[in-house]
Amino acid sequence: MILGIETSCDETAAALVTNDGRVLANVVSSQAKLHARYGGVVPEVASRHHLELLLPAVRQAFDDSGTRLDQVERVAVTQGPGLVGALLIGVSAAKALAWARRLPLVPVNHLHGHVASLYLEPDPVEPPFLCLLASGGHTLLLDVRDRRTLEVLGTTLDDAAGEAFDKGARLLGLGYPGGVEIDRLASDGDPEAFSFPVARVPGLDFSFSGLKTALLYTVRDLGPEETEGLRADLAASYQHAIVRALVERAEAAAQATGAERIAVVGGVASNSELRRSFSNAVFAPPALCTDNAAMIASAARFIEPIPYPQYLALDAFA
Amino acid sequence: MLILAFDTATDVATSALVWDGEVLGEQSSRPISVLQDLDAILRRGGVRDTQVEGIAVGIGPGSFTGLRMGVATARALAFAWNVGLAGVPTLEALGAGAPGAVPVIDARRREVFVQLDGHPVVLSPADLSVVPGRLYVGDGALLYREQIEARGGAVPPDGDVHLARARFHAQLAETFGPPDLVEPMYLRVPDVDRVSP
Numbered sequence: 001m002i003l004g005i006e007t008s009c010d011e012t013a014a015a016l017v018t019n020d021g022r023v024l025a026n027v028v029s030s031q032a033k034l035h036a037r038y039g040g041v042v043p044e045v046a047s048r049h050h051l052e053l054l055l056p057a058v059r060q061a062f063d064d065s066g067t068r069l070d071q072v073e074r075v076a077v078t079q080g081p082g083l084v085g086a087l088l089i090g091v092s093a094a095k096a097l098a099w100a101r102r103l104p105l106v107p108v109n110h111l112h113g114h115v116a117s118l119y120l121e122p123d124p125v126e127p128p129f130l131c132l133l134a135s136g137g138h139t140l141l142l143d144v145r146d147r148r149t150l151e152v153l154g155t156t157l158d159d160a161a162g163e164a165f166d167k168g169a170r171l172l173g174l175g176y177p178g179g180v181e182i183d184r185l186a187s188d189g190d191p192e193a194f195s196f197p198v199a200r201v202p203g204l205d206f207s208f209s210g211l212k213t214a215l216l217y218t219v220r221d222l223g224p225e226e227t228e229g230l231r232a233d234l235a236a237s238y239q240h241a242i243v244r245a246l247v248e249r250a251e252a253a254a255q256a257t258g259a260e261r262i263a264v265v266g267g268v269a270s271n272s273e274l275r276r277s278f279s280n281a282v283f284a285p286p287a288l289c290t291d292n293a294a295m296i297a298s299a300a301r302f303i304e305p306i307p308y309p310q311y312l313a314l315d316a317f318a
Numbered sequence: 319m320l321i322l323a324f325d326t327a328t329d330v331a332t333s334a335l336v337w338d339g340e341v342l343g344e345q346s347s348r349p350i351s352v353l354q355d356l357d358a359i360l361r362r363g364g365v366r367d368t369q370v371e372g373i374a375v376g377i378g379p380g381s382f383t384g385l386r387m388g389v390a391t392a393r394a395l396a397f398a399w400n401v402g403l404a405g406v407p408t409l410e411a412l413g414a415g416a417p418g419a420v421p422v423i424d425a426r427r428r429e430v431f432v433q434l435d436g437h438p439v440v441l442s443p444a445d446l447s448v449v450p451g452r453l454y455v456g457d458g459a460l461l462y463r464e465q466i467e468a469r470g471g472a473v474p475p476d477g478d479v480h481l482a483r484a485r486f487h488a489q490l491a492e493t494f495g496p497p498d499l500v501e502p503m504y505l506r507v508p509d510v511d512r513v514s515p
């Protein structure tokens with residue numbers, strides 16, 4: 001059994017996963033509401049809450065699954081990338097839990113974790129596949145050949161897809177996190193009402209900053225009253241532009257690598273239009289789309305663990 | 319009582335293993351490697367984990383990140399070993415190592431943490447009331463040595479006296495209780511420069 005810990009951004013998470021990929025417990029304490037009033041994650045606020053929430057999350061994972069620490073065979077933790085101050089709370093706790101039982105420790109790359117959300121039971125996805133990872137922090141196209149390795153084919157040159165949703169939501173006077181709000185509002189709008197261009201950059205990279213500017217100008221030209229009346233159309237058109245960029249680039253990447261399958265992971269994978277727009281793609285289960293620790297424990301099944309005592313000075317990375 | 323104590327609130331992390339007031343082992347390094355120190359002092363002392371009866375941790379004030387690393391480590395150990403945890407103010411441990419001296423911890427942003435009438439406060443080094451002839455210790459005293467000495471205070475040469483040595487955390491620890499009750503002493507509200515997730 002593997003204990004997973006994740007504190008890279010604004011979710012404090014602990015999970016227990018069996019060596020063959022069954023999720024026994026998956027506890028996620030989200031701070032999203034806390035950060036809502038700032039319109040984004042405040043690192044110091046996030047770190048303070050991680051510290052408060054982590055041990056209760058670990059305890060709850062054991063309670064939920066009726067297991068105990070002495071059944072854990074390895075401890076897995078997100079080492080990076082993310083907010084270093086936040087990561088260090090998970091890393092410190094994971095190292096201490098592992099050391100207290102002289103267990104091996106597995107430092108996990110957060111991106112590997114997202115991909116490994118596809119390897120969990122009951123419907124594990126077998127590589128090779130082309131993976132689109134779209135979240136508030138990342139927009140990546142990954143060539144996944146096997147469960148241990150991945151190659152980055154393209155990334156965003158500016159904003160992440162989830163960030164584009166957040167910024168768009170703010171311009172439209174919607175709440176945070178923006179993706180959920182825009183998705184909800186867009187279902188009543190016309191995606192063709194406005195034409196928002198997504199910059200075409202060479203290769204397999206993305207760029208969303210121009211899109212946000214286009215929305216800003218449109219909202220300014222319309223004025224507050226008209227914007228209010230057309231909010232659903234604006235949301236639908238804006239979402240459509242982001243989704244179209246993601247789908248087009250992912251399909252181009254699949255073609256370039258000869259991948260027969262596309263898999264979508266990360267918070268944006270729960271977007272309803274994105275789910276409809278791919279003709280043939282697998283999606284991570286919704287509960288595993290946002291940051292969680294089950295995916296970190298899952299990734300740890302395929303990574304060589306660091307034996308005691310070699311991890312005692314392990315650091316996090318941004 | 320066998321106590322494992324450590325403090326990571328400043329750049330130098332201190333650790334100690336103390337049995338009924340007798341120091342069995344002591345070590346210092348950086349906050350990131352505090353577990354390496356704890357591992358070494360337990361091994362050198364020939365002590366098994368199961369013999370540790372309580373954990374004492376420095377709760378600051380100090381570096382927010384360092385502080386949280388220490389408290390996260392301490393809470394996890396207390397949970398894993400099912401022993402009580404005690405939080406000890408870093409300024410008090412620093413002061414206990416230099417009786418009569420004023421403990422001063424660097425608070426960054428050109429400020430210091432000091433104990434004022436028994437309470438920790440954050441203030442500008444210029445607002446520190448320096449008593450002529452009195453000793454000032456800690457990384458804040460070293461950093462603002464010139465200002466303190468110009469006003470008649472004395473700052474000893476760099477050395478152990480400027481560290482919040484964990485043997486004093488073990489000495490000062492009173493109640494060993496549930497790990498969640500031990501919290502960092504921040505003394506400052508968070509900045510709200512936000513980043514997108």
Ligand SMILES: [Zn+2]
Pocket residue numbers: 110114135137290291
């Ligand atoms: Zn993520």
